[in-house]
């Protein structure tokens with residue numbers, strides 16, 4: 179089972195490397211509007227999370243994902 | 258927020274490209290004139306960014322077939338394949354294509370894009386799964402979206418990654434369509450198709466190959482990468498286009514393993530659009546004949562590829578892949594790519610300028626595509642054009658372009 183907090187922390191850590199210049203951003207941060215991820219970046223983030231938690235995350239689920247928290251919830255729901 | 262904000266955003270995007278010196282809607286070719294030379298802005302240039310791999314757009318037999326067809330059958334069919342839009346030529350092309358590929362059935366479409374959208378969105382539906390290579394063509398993504406199936410991506414050209422992702426799906430693999438291409442259009446890299454076949458088979462999933470770019474140019478008989486690797490019998494479905502090696506326009510959907518013909522009455526992108534113009538069908542049939550006896554054309558094409566690849570790498574360009582008819586030079590930035598592209602055009606060489614988000618990994622590229630119709634002299638002039646660009650570029654040390662390769 180994937181714990182929400184663990185998932186948020188993982189996303190924050192991945193984004194710190196790729197988009198947030200090393201800093202940990204709050205869970206309410208909007209991936210596209212605030213952190214500036216392009217759609218390709220979001221898909222790459224998903225790939226990394228799938229591998230980290232060994233789950234399959236359908237791209238169709240991305241539609242209403244806006245924030246780190248949204249994404250963490252979706253991933254938690256997969257298991 | 259108004260609907261029309263999208264227009265503003267589109268204009269802003271074009272302006273942004275314009276500032277880089279990129280004409281967002283591409284160059285206008287005033288006159289083509291031949292498969293390899295045309296006029297852009299009143300200036301004669303060598304066309305080296307056309308996908309016209311075998312140069313058949315100006316093949317005399319293809320032109321004659323099209324001209325005769327337009328006189329006999331008129332300029333258009335004005336109807337769908339299911340209504341008044343199937344002429345004897347359309348049916349003959351499908352038979353000839355089936356015989357050439359050795360498939361049970363083949364369905365011709367108005368474009369390759371439409372073939373992908375139609376075939377993929379009909380093969381898979383809600384409850385099914387589509388697993389696609391991350392670098393898939395837009396039409397594959399589009400068909401997947403339209404299907405209503407769950408969509409997953411695996412890492413580009415990475416059978417181990419596909420294996421891992423199929424494993425996660427468990428017994429849902431029986432409802433999974435895996436989609437890959439052969440020769441990838443932007444970087445010119447080739448899929449490890451035999452390994453993909455193994456992985457897909459092991460998991461009991463299905464494989465669709467979009468063979469847009471290797472059809473006609475690879476394989477002893479021109480049946481593409483699957484022929485080269487001896488895996489044609491293992492691929493469930495194939496789509497392709499008439500707009501590259503066949504030098505016309507249109508697309509197809511075919512299968513050796515399954516009879517796809519009944520899907521004609523299910524595929525909306527087949528039923529609800531006008532069929533190909535008879536002259537297009539006629540030139541495609543003539544081109545297919547040339548392809549099926551095309552050993553010499555293919556040999557000439559690959560000789561040109563090897564020469565240009567060697568020429569550009571010795572000039573210091575970082576190239577996207579091993580020699581193939583698509584030779585992409587990786588640039589450091591969109592600005593540098595745009596400047597280099599213009600310099601090449603000024604030197605009389607037209608190639609494709611690709612800036613983000615047009616290519617994988619947000620790369621900026623000069624995409625050269627070669628043709629069997631390029632003469633030795635033209636091939637040398639292409640390399641000379643790149644040499645003038647190299648002089649301008651490589652005064653300064655290289656930076657990011659080496660990162661990908």
Ligand SMILES: Cc1ncc(COP(=O)(O)O)c(C=O)c1O
Pocket residue numbers: 368369370371373394396438442467469470498499500506507508
């Ligand atoms: C891989 C791939 N599939 C499909 C297509 C679509 O082909 P068409 O030009 O016939 O619409 C293309 C060409 O752009 C392509 O590169």
